[in-house]
Structures are given as structure tokens and as C-alpha cells.
Amino acid sequence: MIKVTVPATSANLGVGYDCLGLALDLRATFQFQSASKLTIAGCPEQFQNENNLVYRAFQAGCEALGEPVPSLAIKIDSPIPVSRGLGSSATCIVAGLAAAGEWFQTQFTQNELVQLATDFEGHPDNVTPVIYGGLCAGVQTDEGISVLTYPVADDLDFLAIVPDFTVSTDEARALLPKSVSYATATHQISHSLLLVRALMTGNLFDLRLALDDRLHEPYRKQLIANYDVVAEACDYFENSLYISGSGSTLIAITDDTPTRGMLRQRLMKELPDWNIFPVAVDTAGVQVEHG
Numbered sequence: 001m002i003k004v005t006v007p008a009t010s011a012n013l014g015v016g017y018d019c020l021g022l023a024l025d026l027r028a029t030f031q032f033q034s035a036s037k038l039t040i041a042g043c044p045e046q047f048q049n050e051n052n053l054v055y056r057a058f059q060a061g062c063e064a065l066g067e068p069v070p071s072l073a074i075k076i077d078s079p080i081p082v083s084r085g086l087g088s089s090a091t092c093i094v095a096g097l098a099a100a101g102e103w104f105q106t107q108f109t110q111n112e113l114v115q116l117a118t119d120f121e122g123h124p125d126n127v128t129p130v131i132y133g134g135l136c137a138g139v140q141t142d143e144g145i146s147v148l149t150y151p152v153a154d155d156l157d158f159l160a161i162v163p164d165f166t167v168s169t170d171e172a173r174a175l176l177p178k179s180v181s182y183a184t185a186t187h188q189i190s191h192s193l194l195l196v197r198a199l200m201t202g203n204l205f206d207l208r209l210a211l212d213d214r215l216h217e218p219y220r221k222q223l224i225a226n227y228d229v230v231a232e233a234c235d236y237f238e239n240s241l242y243i244s245g246s247g248s249t250l251i252a253i254t255d256d257t258p259t260r261g262m263l264r265q266r267l268m269k270e271l272p273d274w275n276i277f278p279v280a281v282d283t284a285g286v287q288v289e290h291g
């Protein structure tokens, strides 16, 4: 039996659209065993068939290795909500690919996994932190994807604010304009540099200045009912806020744990059907065990 565990991710971190991603300590487990026919358990019924993303990624891994696809029983145990901007699709893709490598005892290198997983996901920002853990930038170059990893300041506290509704990544991408001005591009590049430094140093003042996205959040806020309620509460408690991935989850950041608790209490009262909980940075990335 092969067991793969992977972290949830929070992509973009506001101004790092399609490039930055952070691994979170909400881990999913995927088990792979030989079986007489394909069975998939532990996910919504609509995914329990051969179009399942984990299975398709496993098939792609076999293809990359030039090996036949075995008949499989896949068991999924994931606390990561689907289509909430916490990277559930990236976890499925990386788990399937990593399991295929382990199955044929030819583990992919981290960089090979990044290339294969990005081909599936279409952008590297979710898959790189699933693979490496921590804060990552995936830079698409003519030679493939370069991954940069950064340490995150220990004293930063993250709060996941998960709505009771989904946002489809495809729809949230379709909303975005096809081009932006030089002024917007310059704003974005400079702010993403400031963001990375602020996350490394834990400087909250810089973090607040940096989280001023102009590429996607202005268009996607409208998909998130009660965004303004959350933004107002974050302002009150001086927490920074960004849309995780394409939403619907929002992430608040502070360096003061009691303030995070107060923000959580207030939001739980105002948005009782949402799931609001502290998260920490995961630094382990994908882990594979062969039992």
C-alpha cells in the first residue's frame, strides 16, 4: 500500500497571482492499493469514477514513466474543502503523480513533479507548495519552472475564513480582464516583492501595504458574499486580508494571537455558517510512504 499525505495551499497571497503559494497545515491523505477493478472512496460520489483527478494524475505519472496503469483502489481522507481556494485540486494532482512514481519505484524529483503537476493544473502557484511545503514562487521560464522557496516569519498568525459556498476556479479566471496597463503591471511587481519580504520578516506595516492587489481581487470580490463584512472586521482588528487562490476562502494575517482570536469570535458571530479556524504554515510538503 502506498500512502501519500499533502498539505492544503493558499495560492496568490493577493499580489502573487499565478506565482506565489503557501502550504498550510491542513493535510489530506491518499492511499493506493492494487485491486481487481478501479474503486475510489472518500470523495463526493460525482468524483468516484475514472475521471477522478487523483486517478487521472496517477495515469499521467504512469505515462511519464512509460509504465502500464495498474488496477487501483484509491482511498481519500481529506479535510480540505473543495472549490474554496485551498488547493484541493493541486493536492489530488500531486498525490496521484507521487503515488505513480512510488508504485514503479522511480520517485519523481521535486522539480519533475512540479513540471508534471503544473501541466495538469495550468499554473504553478498551488502545486509548488504542495510539493515543497512553505512559501514558494513558481517562475515559468523558457527552460521550465524554477521554484523559489522562502522562510515565513514564525510570529505571523493566519486565520482561514471559509465561506459556506464554493467559487469555481475556472469561473473566477474567466472574470479577469485579458490585459492590464504598464502602471498596473509595475504596481503588481513592486508589491509582490514587498509582500515576500514582509512575509519573511513579519513586518505587519509592510504586509498591509503590500496586500493591495490590482490583478484579480477587485474582480473576484463580487463572487464572495459578505467580503465587506470580513474586510471591515479585519480593519478593526488591524489584520491584513487576501483572497486565498480564486476564493471563496479569505485569509487574515496578524502577529498577535489574541487579536486573531477576537477577530475569529466576531466573524463566527456575524457569519455563523462559515468555518473560521487558525492555520499554520506547513513546511513538510508531500510525504510518501510505502507500507
Ligand SMILES: Nc1ncnc2c1ncn2[C@@H]1O[C@H](COP(=O)(O)OP(=O)(O)O)[C@@H](O)[C@H]1O
Residues within 6 Å of the ligand: 042, 043, 044, 047, 052, 053, 054, 076, 078, 081, 082, 083, 084, 085, 086, 087, 088, 089, 090, 092, 167, 168, 169, 170, 245
Ligand atoms: N477528492 C477529490 N477527488 C477528485 N477530484 C477532486 C477531489 N477534490 C477536488 N477535486 C477536483 O478539484 C476540483 C476543485 O478544484 P478548484 O475549482 O481548482 O478548487 P480548489 O482547488 O481551490 O479546491 C473539483 O471540481 C474536482 O474536479
Ligand SMILES: N[C@@H](CCOP(=O)(O)O)C(=O)O
Residues within 6 Å of the ligand: 011, 012, 017, 018, 019, 084, 085, 086, 087, 088, 089, 123, 125, 126, 169, 172, 173, 216, 244, 245, 246, 247
Ligand atoms: N492562481 C490561481 C489559483 C487558484 O487556486 P484555487 O485553490 O482557487 O484553485 C487563480 O487565482 O486562478
